[in-house]
Amino acid sequence: MKWRWGWWLGLLVLSFTWIQPALALTEPQRLVVEVWHIVNRAYVEPTFNGHNWQTVRQTALQSPPETMVQAETVIQEMLGQLDDPFTRVLPQSQYRNLQTTTAGELTGVGLQIVLDTEQQVPLVVAPISGSPAAQAGIQSRDRILAIDGASTLGMDMDTAASRMRGLPGTRVVLTLQRGERRWPVTIERQRVVLPSVVWEVRPGAIGYIQLSQFSAGSAAEMAEAIQALEAQGVGGYVLDLRNNPGGLFQAGLEIAQEWLNQGTVVYTVNRDGLETDFTAGGKALTDKPLVVLVNHGTASASEILAGALQDNHRATLVGETTFGKGLIQSVFKLSNGDGLAVSVARYETPAHHNIHRRGIVPDQEVPTPPETTGNDPQYQAAVAGLTKSLVATGS
Structure with a gap:
């Protein structure tokens, strides 16, 4: 399956405000040049994925846009040449929604989606735990064929996401496909609070922690969970990152440092090929076995x-x-109030694995079972592995 990347809770760093270009241009022209300059200076790929970026600017201004609507069309065409949907304009409402989401709250159905290039429709990455979408039984890799009867074929992901958002209490009808099955589901939108961390002590003195996303308060929530479980005398941990779509880069670093005494957490590589390593150098909150x-x-x-x-x-x-x-994005605030997300770096694991479009292969592969089984063989395999570690260490 070939995927084209779309809207979701991506990996984000700080926002910036860009200074407007020269005032000799009209307002629509200034917006086009402003976006071009940001991408020219910040984009992760110095070859701009095989495009001469100077020529792109010249082409964009050959027929200067006279209205802001025309400018937006020119900008979309310009950014589309990068073949990187993570680099995109965020209209003001979506820009605000992004800021709200990374703060830990959103309103809508609670889905993360990408674009499936085979069928040109939104593909579900994961439903947010406890969200209306999760309660409706939507699963990872379900395709969304229509939203309120409107076909999603060829629809961009920002538009699809926007149509699924709405006021709490309103309803949206999604037409889904899973394998050969197609069916409609009506979902009532809700204010989706995103508690990052839930935890409990499970049989066998196992500390179970589920981390659902990386928001501003996630590291503090994780520390609270570990400390509470340590106080209850657990012997080891299962950390559940399934269906976690990501979030704030800094939160990921801080949580890794809570589990590691030392060592590299991640490398980031910029457009010049320069690496920056982020390391753990404090004291982990626990050294007990972890799956x-x-x-x-x-x-x-x-x-x-x-x-x-x-x-x-x-x-x-x-x-x-x-x-x-x-890929890591920075979000820049444009002079018209919109946001511009730009891929500014890629990251590699401590062993220098570039996982973009490849993923991380687990040490023990256990497929997700059909929903109807009611079993969780992945968790059972984790417990079996953890039990062996506890026996080996005499815990």
């Missing part, structure tokens, strides 16, 4: 965490190959 659960919905910042724990031999990974999203 991490991953699947096809484990993406972005959660792949950074999984890769750091695997490559540093801190944890065993169980489940399925992860999603494979290895």
Whole structure:
């Protein structure tokens, strides 16, 4: 299956405001040049994926846009040549929604989606745990064929995401496809609070922690969970990163440092090929055995965490190959109030694995079972592995 990357909770860093270009141009022309300049200076791929970026600018201004609507069309065509949907304009409403989401809350159905290039329709990465979409039984890799009766064929992901958002209490009808089955489902939109971490003590004195996304408060929530479980005397941990779509880069670093005493967490590589390493240099909150659960919905910042724990031999990974999203975006505020997300770097695991579009292969592969079985063989395999570690260490 070939995927083309689309809207979701990606891997983000700080936002910036760009200074407007020269005032000799009209407002629509200034917006086009402003976007061009940001991409010219920040984009991760110095060859602009095989395009002469100077020529792209000249082409964009050959017939200067006279209205802001025309400018938006020119910008979309210009950015489309990069073949990188992560680099895109975020209209003001979507820009605000992105800021809200990374703060830990959103309103809508609670889905992360990408574009399936085979069928040119949205493909579900994962439903957010506890969201209306999850309650409706939507699963990773379901395709969304229509939203409120409107075909999604060829629809861009920002538009699809926007149509699924809405006021709490309103409803949206999604037409889904899973294998050969097609069916409609009506979902009531809700305010989806995104508690990053839930935890409990499970049989066998196992501390179970589920991390659903990386928001501003995730590291503090994770620390609270580990400390609470340590106080209850657990012997080891299962960290569940399944269907975790990612989030804030900084949160991923901080959580990795809570599990690692030392070692590289991740490398970032910029457009000039220069590496920056982020390391753990403090004291982990626990050194007890750890197994991490991953699947096809484990993406972005959660792949950074999984890769750091695997490559540093801190944890065993169980489940399925992860999603494979290895680009980092910065979000710039444009002069018209919109946002511009630009891929500014890629990341590699501590063992220098570039996982973009490849994913991380778990140490023990266990497929996700059909929903109807009611079993969780991935968790059972994690417990079996953890039990062996506890016996080996005499815990």
